[in-house]
Amino acid sequence: MTPHPRSTNTEAQSIPQALRQLGDPAIAAHSQRFFKTGPGQYGEGDQFLGIRLPMLRSLLPRYRQTSLAAMCEVLHSPWHEERLFALLLMVARFAKGDQDDKAAVFASYLDNIACINNWDLVDCSAPQIVGAFLEDKDRALLGSLANSTSLWERRIAVIATLHLIKNNDFDDCLAVAALLLADRHDLIHKAVGWMLREVGKRDQETAEVFLRQHYQAMPRTMLRSAIEKFPEPLRQAYLHNRISVTGP
Incomplete structure (x- = not known):
C-alpha cells in the first residue's frame, strides 16, 4: 500500500x-x-x-x-x-x-x-468516488478490481457500477457480474445481486438477457436478490428453473 x-x-x-x-x-x-x-x-x-x-x-x-x-x-x-x-x-x-x-x-x-475493509465502507464511497470518476473514462480498473484476491476490492468493483447504473449505463455492471459469478463469498453474491436488481428496475429486458444466460450458475443468494422486484410468477419461474437458458 x-x-x-x-x-x-x-x-x-x-x-x-x-x-x-x-x-x-x-x-x-x-x-x-x-x-x-x-x-x-x-x-x-x-x-x-x-x-x-x-x-x-x-x-x-x-x-x-x-x-x-x-x-x-x-x-x-x-x-x-x-x-x-x-x-x-x-x-x-x-x-x-x-x-x-x-x-x-x-x-x-x-x-x-x-x-476500505468492510462492506459499509465500500458501499458509502465506491459509487460516489470510483464509479463517478470513471464515468467518462476508461473503466478497465473495474475488471482489475473484480479479479483481485481482496474481498473488498472485488466488492468495490461491483458496487462502483451503481453510479453508472443510475445513468442507465449497464455494460460494466454486467461485465463485472460475469467475472464474479463463481465468487465464493456471500458478500459478493449479495452485491452482484443488488446491482443486477438495480439494472432490472431500470431495464428489465437487459437484466433478463443476462439472467437467462447465467441464472442457473448463480449462487442462490445472488439470484434471489437479482430477481427480488420481478413479478411473482416470473420470480418463481427463475427460482424453479423454468426459464429457457440462452447462450452467450
Missing part, C-alpha cells in the same frame, strides 16, 4: 478527539457482532467506537475544510467509525470539487484502498 500523505497541522488529530467523545459502548458491542469481527469472520479484528451513521453525517459540515492529507491519515485509524468518517469527507470533497480535486480524491482512494 502506498504510504498515506501526512497533514501539516492538527486536523488529523482533531477528528479522532471529537469522535471518541461520542462513542457508546452498547452500540459498539452490537456493531462488533453485526460487522462480523470475530476470528475467521470477514471483519476480524475491526474495532468500533459505537457511533451511528446519522451522527457521523451530522458532523460533516464542521469538518468540510479538512485537507485531503488529513482525511487519508484518519482513514488509517484502527477505529471503524473514524475510517467511515474519513470516507464520508472524501465523498463530500469529490462531489464539490473541480476536476483536479476529483482526480486527487480518486487517487488517494486507490492509494489507501486497503483501509
Whole structure:
C-alpha cells in the first residue's frame, strides 16, 4: 500500500478527539457482532467506537475544510467509525470539487484502498468516488478490481457500477457480474445481486438477457436478490428453473 500523505497541522488529530467523545459502548458491542469481527469472520479484528451513521453525517459540515492529507491519515485509524468518517469527507470533497480535486480524491482512494475493509465502507464511497470518476473514462480498473484476491476490492468493483447504473449505463455492471459469478463469498453474491436488481428496475429486458444466460450458475443468494422486484410468477419461474437458458 502506498504510504498515506501526512497533514501539516492538527486536523488529523482533531477528528479522532471529537469522535471518541461520542462513542457508546452498547452500540459498539452490537456493531462488533453485526460487522462480523470475530476470528475467521470477514471483519476480524475491526474495532468500533459505537457511533451511528446519522451522527457521523451530522458532523460533516464542521469538518468540510479538512485537507485531503488529513482525511487519508484518519482513514488509517484502527477505529471503524473514524475510517467511515474519513470516507464520508472524501465523498463530500469529490462531489464539490473541480476536476483536479476529483482526480486527487480518486487517487488517494486507490492509494489507501486497503483501509476500505468492510462492506459499509465500500458501499458509502465506491459509487460516489470510483464509479463517478470513471464515468467518462476508461473503466478497465473495474475488471482489475473484480479479479483481485481482496474481498473488498472485488466488492468495490461491483458496487462502483451503481453510479453508472443510475445513468442507465449497464455494460460494466454486467461485465463485472460475469467475472464474479463463481465468487465464493456471500458478500459478493449479495452485491452482484443488488446491482443486477438495480439494472432490472431500470431495464428489465437487459437484466433478463443476462439472467437467462447465467441464472442457473448463480449462487442462490445472488439470484434471489437479482430477481427480488420481478413479478411473482416470473420470480418463481427463475427460482424453479423454468426459464429457457440462452447462450452467450
